[in-house]
């Protein structure tokens with residue numbers, strides 16, 4: 001019977017496309033205070049600082065292209081006879097640009113916006129300022145990037161939990177395994193009987209829960225791994 005595969009990706013999969021990771025040397029959290037720019041409290045206190053931070057990231061994300069790791073996961077979804085679900089913590093668009101369709105952005109998307117006043121959500125490619133009105137209700141001050149901040153609940157947790165419960169293979173790519181709930185997915189998948197594989201430049205926080213560790217850059221290791229899975233079917 002074809003396997004059901006759940007793949008968790010983190011910022012390491014986009015590093016070779018030119019997007020900074022968060023906790024590696026020189027990463028985003030060495031330059032910005034996470035409590036200021038990635039919490040609801042930070043947004044209440046410093047709205048312009050927070051919106052400028054995501055404006056900067058949106059501009060960077062407009063310039064980048066998928067790398068061989070994103071493309072290989074899209075190929076896996078196309079060619080594998082079973083179900084492949086990619087759950088990403090990344091707010092960039094690189095999985096979509098590569099062609100992945102069955103995709104969950106559990107931490108939201110920088111190219112979408114959300115109005116906390118009326119709950120409207122829409123695509124958003126431009127800069128946001130505290131004066132930008134929500135296109136739906138026209139209120140200002142509540143319109144923000146549709147990204148999940150610390151202290152907020154990630155999206156689609158029910159769908160992810162269901163997928164982990166029936167997964168036969170769980171693969172974690174380019175994530176440090178330090179931010180929950182994503183960091184707990186490997187243990188959940190393993191408890192449900194999944195084989196667990198990590199692809200990373202270094203051993204992550206959840207290392208003891210992985211059956212196999214593939215050491216190397218995602219752009220090299222993911223295409224090789226996908227080739228192996230497709231050849232074995």
Ligand code: OAD
Pocket residue numbers: 009010011012013015016021022023024027038089090107148149150173174175176177178179199200201202204216217218219
């Ligand atoms: P981190 O910066 O915590 O971890 C990046 C991981 O990618 C590390 O384990 C690196 O070893 C690995 N890595 C770097 N380059 C790589 C490459 N070329 N190939 C393979 N692996 C590589 O980033 P995340 O784990 O994504 O959340 O962080 C998780 C969450 O914390 C993010 O979604 C974000 C952040 O704060 C929010 O903002 C809510």
